[in-house]
Amino acid sequence: MGTGGFAEWIRRFEDERERRAEQGDPDWERGAVLHPAVWAGIQRFQVGEDGDGANLVGKSDRAGDADYARAVRLFVAEEQNHARLLARLLAAGGLPTLSGHWSDTVFVRLRRLMGLRLELLVLMIAEVVALRYYRALRDGTEDALTTDVAGRILADERRHVPFHCERLHASLGELPRLARRPVMTLWRLLLLAVTLVVAVDHGPGLRRLGVGRRRFAADVMASAAEVVRAVLAPPPGTRSGGE
Secondary structure, three states: OOOHHHHHHHHHHHHHHHHHHHHOOOOHHHOOOOOHHHHHHHHHHHHHHOOOOHHHHHHHHHOOOHHHHHHHHHHHHHHHHHHHHHHHHHHHOOOOOOOOOHHHHHHHHHHHOOOHHHHHHHHHHHHHHHHHHHHHHHHOOOOHHHHHHHHHHHHHHHHHHHHHHHHHHHHHOOOOHHHHHHHHHHHHHHHHHHHHHHHHHOHHHHHHOOOOHHHHHHHHHHHHHHHHHHHHOOOOOOOOOOO
16 A cells, blocks of 8 residues: 555656646757866766666565555656756757766666665765756856756756655664664765765866865765755654654
8 A cells, every 4th residue: 555645746746747748848949058068967967867767666666655656657757857858958059968877887786786775875876966966057057948957857856855765764764773874874975975976077067067076075965964864854753762
């Protein structure tokens, strides 16, 4: 049986799908002009957004919550739409998509080795990093089409993070209490390592967007604190003194 919480997430995803259909696509005809370093970053993030999500969908099916499995399918559809939007943005600038990138290959292989809980922890690293990147892309260029596309994706990512937090909160609740905080401490360490790699790899593009490597990393890690609080929050009705 499903839970009320994920039934609500289905409604949110479906409402957003309807809103997107009414809004329609950006005006691709106006084209896009960006620095080559910024284009390179968009190409790499487009690879990360692309994929059928079959592995995550399969694990969500096996989790035994029909509402959650349905919500995951809607989440995957939004990610696929992000890949489509970025591909169209690249085409508007006269650039191709990449067939792959080493960073995406590493993430995909890590996630496929794991169960749902660990896959979501790895996925959350990509989502938190993406939040800061798309904010930089939205705010750091005077190109109207790029600002439009990045703003749309950012709005979706801001919903994706609490969606995954809710499932991780329930999943970590199945672990012994003393194990939960160490798990999230390790998650933050892995997030830091990934963020530093992204900051170096995307450094030239980030500078063009007005965000230095150090500031990018600091902002990502600051936002991670909110994720940790949400995942480790006591269950509703639990007293602060214990379970």
